[in-house]
Amino acid sequence: MGRGATIRAGFLAAVCTAGAPTAFGQAPKAAPAAPKQAQPAAAQAKAAPADPAKMERLLVLWEKQSSLLKTLDAKIFRSDYIVAWEEYEYFEGRAIFKNPNLAYIDFRKIQQDKDKKPVKDPKTNAWVSAPKERIICTGSEVWQYDSDTKQIIIYPLDKDQAAKALEEGPLPFLFNMKADDAKRRYNMTLISENETTYGISVRPKLEVDQESFSQAFVQLDRKYLLPVRIVLHSPDGKSRKDFQLSGIKPNAKIEDDTFQGKTDASWKVVRNPDGDERPRAGVAGGQRRPAPAAAPAAARNQAAPKR
Numbered sequence: 001m002g003r004g005a006t007i008r009a010g011f012l013a014a015v016c017t018a019g020a021p022t023a024f025g026q027a028p029k030a031a032p033a034a035p036k037q038a039q040p041a042a043a044q045a046k047a048a049p050a051d052p053a054k055m056e057r058l059l060v061l062w063e064k065q066s067s068l069l070k071t072l073d074a075k076i077f078r079s080d081y082i083v084a085w086e087e088y089e090y091f092e093g094r095a096i097f098k099n100p101n102l103a104y105i106d107f108r109k110i111q112q113d114k115d116k117k118p119v120k121d122p123k124t125n126a127w128v129s130a131p132k133e134r135i136i137c138t139g140s141e142v143w144q145y146d147s148d149t150k151q152i153i154i155y156p157l158d159k160d161q162a163a164k165a166l167e168e169g170p171l172p173f174l175f176n177m178k179a180d181d182a183k184r185r186y187n188m189t190l191i192s193e194n195e196t197t198y199g200i201s202v203r204p205k206l207e208v209d210q211e212s213f214s215q216a217f218v219q220l221d222r223k224y225l226l227p228v229r230i231v232l233h234s235p236d237g238k239s240r241k242d243f244q245l246s247g248i249k250p251n252a253k254i255e256d257d258t259f260q261g262k263t264d265a266s267w268k269v270v271r272n273p274d275g276d277e278r279p280r281a282g283v284a285g286g287q288r289r290p291a292p293a294a295a296p297a298a299a300r301n302q303a304a305p306k307r
Contacts, residue, residue, distance in 0.1 A: 007040065014264060058190065061225070063178055070099050071097060071250070071254045073095075076094065076107075078243050078244075080241050084239075089109065091105070091129075098254050098256070099260075103224065103257075104259055108129035108131055109131075110129045111128040111130070137157075137263055149268075151269075151270055152263060156270055189200070203215050213232045214233050214235050216230060224250075228244065230242075231243075
């Protein structure tokens, strides 16, 4: 796909899975419903010396396991931090994939209280949220739903592009990635490990990936070989996104109509057959407003909101 294509949106997280072989029929332990504030995986596990040979072995095992993954369904809690504004935004979402090239990503923005904390409904214990954005890869097209503008933007994919859609698309390392491809595109380093997780640093080598993120940290479930947390730093270093996965269902039955694009009479449909200047959903460094010239000293010294 061309540069700037929606399928390479900034939230298309850099994820890698590796570890000892095990069946995909079981899901890893779910991440907390209201996880603590974002910290890189490297800061959460016991430091381990870099071992290229061990990372190489993990990649080989990851590719073997990835070949067994035919579908994947996961819940996502996402927190975005904009450095210039020292602000957090929170989202709940769902990611669904199916071989060979079908994907569904949906995010709802979570309401915040006066203290900027994410809000839950006391009766249901569910997040109070509203639709934000959805992306569907049908195999032949990418449909982007923007709730702010009530627009549906459709991008055609040719045969070769469809095959690459998941490689360059939502959570690419999580689904249909190859060890050789990962080594070609990324510098991947095993930087920490403990009894339950690996901590992996990922730096993109290619310009097409550098447009989405400058560095990623992956917290990888050691037993089930699936990422439970991904922290992405924007290309300009002015923001980061923290994705925490839970309720992971590998190889669950998923109907194909999940990946069908649908129109709405109240929404505007825009088709872009040329693919030029395509909007990028949830870009890691993207901001809908200009950054301030300088943050006030008091704001710079204020701690990030606790959750």
